[in-house]
Amino acid sequence: MTKIKILDCTLRDGGYVNQWNFGEENIQKIIRNLENAHLDYIECGFLNQKVYNSNESLFQNINQLEKFLYNKSSETLYSLMINYGEYPLENLPECKNNKIFLRVAFHKRNFKEAIIFCEQLIEKGYGIFLNPKQTNLYTFQEMLELINSANEFKPKALTIVDTNGAMKEDDVFKLFQLIDENLDKNIALCFHSHNNLQLSFANAKCLMKICTVRELIIDSSVFGMGRGAGNLCSELIVRYLKDNYGANYELVPILKIIDEQIYPIFTQTTWGYSFQYFLSAVNNCHPNYAKYFVENQIISAEFINNILQAIPDDKKSVYDKDLIKHLCNLSKV
Known part of the structure; x- marks a missing residue:
């Protein structure tokens, strides 16, 4: 059976709700409690060129993230997202911490340039997630080209990104089949959904059922925090994996995040079905x-x-x- 992992993206995708202004202490507490929940990956924010503010989950360099990662005994891995074209390669030093991954998001029109950028990041020693925006809008041939490129330089994961929140279970199934049949088995499959159709949980369950060999990484956020309809809720997927797969996650630390950091934001700026x-x-x-x-x-x-x-x-x-x-x-x- 496949190894299913969770990547919590509250501090990155959830940041669209509050302009990433969680507060320095809250960023620390969110990371600590996600570690205590034994989540596999924490996406800590964006890597961009905005002037750094320690109250925001936006980072100008990786060193600024390091100060939040003082629990050296944690098995959790960490990531930052780069929107292709918004962060220059020369600003990134050689990788010195193999627990930090970079997720590179790109539009289809920038696909070839983004692939070269990712190859250069791997040469610097970084583990890479490929995040093609609106993955479901790629044609069969475009998707094969993307997969073949991934097979050549071997990122950590290729992500199905449902940017528009428009994918249904049949869409997920067909795209998975195409990817699984052609992608190197050592490259993980990641799934990032949006809950516009209230299908994030159902689509994730569909993938968990059919992805039986390859490593599968499911994106989620605490209380589904995200712009508009929001995302798959971390607390839902944690409980589901504990009940059905015997996963070693802890729910209570996530509930603490809801109480102390997320729900106060929700009372000011809501998200969810509309x-x-x-x-x-x-x-x-x-x-x-x-x-x-x-x-x-x-x-x-x-x-x-x-x-x-x-x-x-x-x-x-x-x-x-x-x-x-x-x-x-x-x-x-």
Whole structure:
């Protein structure tokens, strides 16, 4: 049976809710309690060029992360995400801590350049996760090209990224089959979902059922924290793996995070199911289109659905604020 692992991305993907401003002490406590919960990976935030603020889970260099990782006995591994094109290679020194991985997210249009960037990171000694955004929008041939590239330079993992929250179990199954049949068996498969259709948990369970040989890594966040519809809840997947796979996770430390760090944020800025994000997923549109409707208090479901259907196919996957504003104004005339 496959080894199933959890990667908690609260400090990174959850940061879209509060602009990554968790507070330095809270960042420390979240990491400590996720370690105490025995989670396999903690994604601690983004690696970018923004001026460093110790209260935010945004880092200018890896040394700034090191001060949060003082539990040397923990078996937990750590990661930071780089959006391709937002962090220069020369800013990264040779890897000195093999417990820190880098996850590189990229758009399909930057695929070839991103692969070269990842190869260069591996030459510096870093373990790499490939995170192709909107993975489900790749054609069969594009996906094979990506897989063949991964087989050549061997990242730690290739991630299925459901950016739009639009994938259903059948989509997950078909994409898994394509990847599993062609990807080197020593490369793990990772799954990052968004809960627009309320299917994050079901899709994760689907993968856990069919991925019987390859290492599988499931992304989640505490209390599902994430923009819009949010993500798979860490507490749900922890309890499920304990009950059904005998996993050695601890639930109570995650509940402490909910009580002390996450729920106070939720009372100020909520996330979770909304029909705006549901409709953006149904129409396979970037979730920022849903965010536009929410922020502008557009609450007619039929109106929103008509607008999303009017977006040209080549504009659906990349958010265009001017376009959505124009379409809304036209429809109001």
